[in-house]
Amino acid sequence: MRFHFRFVQHARTWLLLSGLLVLLGLGAFFIRGLNYGIDFTGGTQLNLLFNKPTSTTAIQRVLNGDHLVGSTVVFIGPGHRNTLITTTAISESERTRLLSQLQHGVGTYREIATNRVSSIIGQQTERRALYAVLLAMVAIVLYMTIRFEYRFALAGIVAMVHDVIITVGLIALIHIQLTEYFIMAILTIFGYSITDKIIVFDRIREKLPKRKKGEALEEVVNQSLNQVLVRSIYTSTTVLFALAALLIFGGSTIRDFALTMFLGVVVGTYSSIFVASPVWLYWRKRDDLRRPRRPARPA
Numbered sequence: 001m002r003f004h005f006r007f008v009q010h011a012r013t014w015l016l017l018s019g020l021l022v023l024l025g026l027g028a029f030f031i032r033g034l035n036y037g038i039d040f041t042g043g044t045q046l047n048l049l050f051n052k053p054t055s056t057t058a059i060q061r062v063l064n065g066d067h068l069v070g071s072t073v074v075f076i077g078p079g080h081r082n083t084l085i086t087t088t089a090i091s092e093s094e095r096t097r098l099l100s101q102l103q104h105g106v107g108t109y110r111e112i113a114t115n116r117v118s119s120i121i122g123q124q125t126e127r128r129a130l131y132a133v134l135l136a137m138v139a140i141v142l143y144m145t146i147r148f149e150y151r152f153a154l155a156g157i158v159a160m161v162h163d164v165i166i167t168v169g170l171i172a173l174i175h176i177q178l179t180e181y182f183i184m185a186i187l188t189i190f191g192y193s194i195t196d197k198i199i200v201f202d203r204i205r206e207k208l209p210k211r212k213k214g215e216a217l218e219e220v221v222n223q224s225l226n227q228v229l230v231r232s233i234y235t236s237t238t239v240l241f242a243l244a245a246l247l248i249f250g251g252s253t254i255r256d257f258a259l260t261m262f263l264g265v266v267v268g269t270y271s272s273i274f275v276a277s278p279v280w281l282y283w284r285k286r287d288d289l290r291r292p293r294r295p296a297r298p299a
Helices: 008-032 056-065 092-105 119-147 150-174 180-207 217-249 252-274 276-290
Strands: 043-050 072-075 082-087 109-117
Touching (some): 008 150, 008 217, 008 252, 043 092, 056 082, 082 109, 092 109, 119 150, 119 180, 150 180, 150 276, 180 217, 180 276, 252 276
Antiparallel strands (some): 043 082, 043 109, 072 082
């Protein structure tokens, strides 16, 4: 299949669209906010072993009736009997009332354990994730500066920040409950995003020495993007199929992680083609204009 899309000629349109999406993502984050789960806010976990198999619907009905909307129910092992219920922090009297309502509304059970989760754990996880992201950024800048040049490194960082902001903004709009899996998903998106961009940058780097006399940089970037386009689409589509399977069949425990990853892969693939390369091209042309030209040799 031979085609030649002129990506760079419409770079301003793509960058304006990305800027709008970033602003919307920031707006969703600051106005609507994120729906932090028990891993970040603290709460209570009840581990109950029901005498007969039950369902998340029956348990959630009791929890919602007790004004514990947003609680999570996870079955441990087969049989739908061993249940881990996670709620906001409740007092001892509220716990006793909830257990009584579960017995009447769901069935008899044996209480295995009750744990209180501190929000300090979530704060530590959030802080460590931030440190991991900053360390990854420094490592990426050093690697890409040595392997390519500093302009590729800066363009990659800009595109990755673009991916994370838009993904987090979409998560804020959907308002799914965030757990420690969300941090894992964001870090995974970070790694996937930069890997995709390195492939594009590597193709541009290979073509720069072969650039014909008088050939514009825009044409070099267009050729590189067209050559990696099919590969990028195939790779991303394969990953999206796997994530879609997790969304459909993975259960409630992993569904939010898969959804975050799905959105991140879509945004990351878009930015690899339409954001990272135009940003590098802008910096390269700006530096070329600032570079003093050698005076022509006298005839």
